[in-house]
Amino acid sequence: MNALKEIPEELLWKANFNSDNSIETYDKAIHSFLAFIGVSSPEELREIHHGHVIAFKKFLQNEGHSPRTINNRLSAISSLFNHLIDNQVVKINVAQGVRRMPVNSDRVEAKVLTPEEVRKILNAPNTDKLQGRRDKAILSTLFFTGCRVSEVCTLTVKDFYQEQGFYVLDFWVKGGKRNRLAINQELQVAIREYLRIADHEGEKERFLFLPVKPAPGKSDKNRKLNRKTVDYLFKKYARLADVYGVTPHAARATFITQALENNCPIEAVQKTVAHAQIKTTQMYDKRVARYRESASFAVRY
Template identity: 35%
Template sequence: MSEPQHPIQTTAEFLRLSDVPPEAEWFANLTNAATRRAYENALQDFMRFTGIARPEEFRTVTRAHAIAWRDDLVRRGRSGGTIRHRLAALSSLFDYLCEKNAVSHNPVKGVKRPKADSNEGRTPALGDHQARKLLDAPDGATLKAKRDRAILATLLYHALRRDELCKLTVKDFRHERRGVPHIRVSGKGGKTRYVPLHPATGGLVYDYLETAGHGEDGDGALFRPVKNNTGGGLGKAITADGVYKVVRAYSAALGFTIGVHSLRATAATNALDHQADIAKVQEWLGHANIATTRIYDHRKTRPEDSPTFKVAY
């Protein structure tokens, strides 16, 4: 006879959960860490501007509030892309509130947003010589140098996002498809893609794992901190901020300070410049829309490809 089932939650706990406002539900449902950070920054800025202190106060927001906030962002010198993204975050919240019948309409709908400056990305891509220098920048045989070389190679040869790199486990580097080593990448929206492992990256990663000693921990984080283990953190994955600091420090020492996304832009631009098929590059990057991939395609701007040089009389 089976034992009687006892509720996991008490009645009081159940009632508290039923009282969670939909504004808090919306934020809790943002599973992507980068999206959560960006949307949280946007909503906190809006709350400071309007004086909102409690989630329920969002239901009093009107289109006039959204327009005034947009104009304030312009006055503060925020870029068109930043303003569009912040309005999109606010609009996403109100779409959810409409769905939950907490408000009757989305006050952000119809608010004019700044036009995109162009179809080209603003993230700077490195030249080939700069990329080679960056790959060689971590010098020596220390664990940190080996880890950093492996991180930079993984970013530059595989165009991973920062959060994707942080999520990698040891066994993610040990996949094989049709006899070719692949990396299993957990991308945006819970989508998984398999990217062929570049031989240069593979050698550096295995050298790092041999020195680090966690190569048999298949489910454990691949890239880990190498110091400041005050809370037992050496077994955890390197943080997104930790990856940022790695890229920032080495690039600054070489005289071209960049962020992590520049390495993704560099890889995409390099692949396209070397005649990679744009549809394949889209799949490689994990882009849902090929228009996003086209941002990295600078071939149309190269003078040598102009029809001018195709004319012959």
Template identity: 35%
Template sequence: MLNGSSGLVVETSGRLLTASEFQNLANVPPEVEWFANIENANTRRAYKSDVQEFMRFAGIHQAEEFRLVKRSHLIAWRKQLETRVLEAATVRRKLSAVASLFDYLCECNAVPFNPADGVKRPNQGANEGKSPALGDEQAKAILEAPSPNTIKGLRDRAILSVLLFHGLRRAELCSLSVGDLQSRRGVVHFCVQGKGGKIRFLPVHPHSSQRISEYLERSGHGDKPDNALFRPVKNSTGGLENSLTGHGVYKDVVRKYAQKLGLDASAVCVHGLRATAATNALDHEADIAKVQEWLGHASIATTRLYDRRKTKPEDSPTFKVSY
């Protein structure tokens, strides 16, 4: 169809919006648009919970009522959160969720300013990561913990190697397919789908390459690029093509071998292995900007949470004292 006034050609193949549907979408409140535009499922779930909590506190029942929110409402909510003795990081996240919503409302000219601006957030622990990193000997031990004689052991050895040598998030590991092992300039890389759908390519460490090869040779699905790289070994429904779940990676791999080694299972998680990889890379003089890209962080400030080079126990003056 040709619009005579603008010369714009409009493709009319496929289903078109009805006039009613068009009008309904035009009337969608920006608050709803903001939420629908959050791609990451984990972020969407957390932000939904946080915004709903603020709505309950403020007595907001309709999306339009967000336009009435002032800075004083958020300060009062922050004080209420603090009375619940929540961790500082949790309070910061909740305030950030609401601030993100109001940023979007400002962008849409739905509100004149962001009431979250200027609301002080707890800075306790803001400059250091919460996830404990394993020491080198602990990392070596957990890498060798799975049996090299069973298909599950070979799979778990490969998983732990990928986590500890590449610093992947749990969801990133689970989303890997066989076809995500790709050669670039003669070097095999992981094609990693990160947060927000961002793709990054990571060279595969020789340790992980060897373990993945051993696993795929035993599993027999190395020639199926569309198959999940890390699959269940057994499944009550009989289907083994699907990827492991994030919970399965934590419960049946990371926590299992941490307990086997007598490590504090509550302190060893998938994110703890990511922290271990980042800390180790920085300890061995990796450039922090490169580590930021490697981890898929949007901000280098997040990467700095893993930079513990100034807090090594062995460098403490404690061990310089001699009598």
């Protein structure tokens, strides 16, 4: 839907965000909303009302989107309309007063995998081929750093280097900040082996993980992997490892829980995964779910 693209204020609105990931997320939210209600011209923005937003919310619920995703879409609509009000394009914020979905703020629902399940996933790619080497390096990056998928996609070759005797990955994270962290030997080897076979280690400005097959009629010179590709390959190798119902976010939850399980200070875990607040890191801590300690096992009838 191109209605907003004809309005200069949209560009100013996008300029307020610090990261390409935020822009992409909010842009997708807005244009899915406009497509849903059938807006085809800038003038029709003035005809949007609260009922449209409520109907969109109900549509997302029926489609099976998570409460967090739905709230994110509503926040995007609210953010844009606040900007349009400031610039006198519209008079009201149509998302204001639309009730947000209840979200469990005590924990993150992503599944935590066992070390055995993680090892099966890491061993699933066929490393005799370039794609297998790349995919193993991507999976290793997710499981050994706890990073977000978007952070994997934006890594460049120069973001992988040695400093003070340590191999380092230097991520762009939420808020447009950098997060530099030392990585363990297994991840080092996976990335170095991939770069050796991919043969672009000397091209420091290129993305670290490249598409294996160029798009038709295009060079992969400046292309990067998108989040859908990483999501697809993660689920593919999880299925091969007989692990079902997981997304790449499970790697982040597993990393955090395993680090805490092995007595890593929670402050160090928070810094590694680039959480602004330690409370967010605590939400990923599944150590509290010690199923083997359930009182149910002590009951005999």
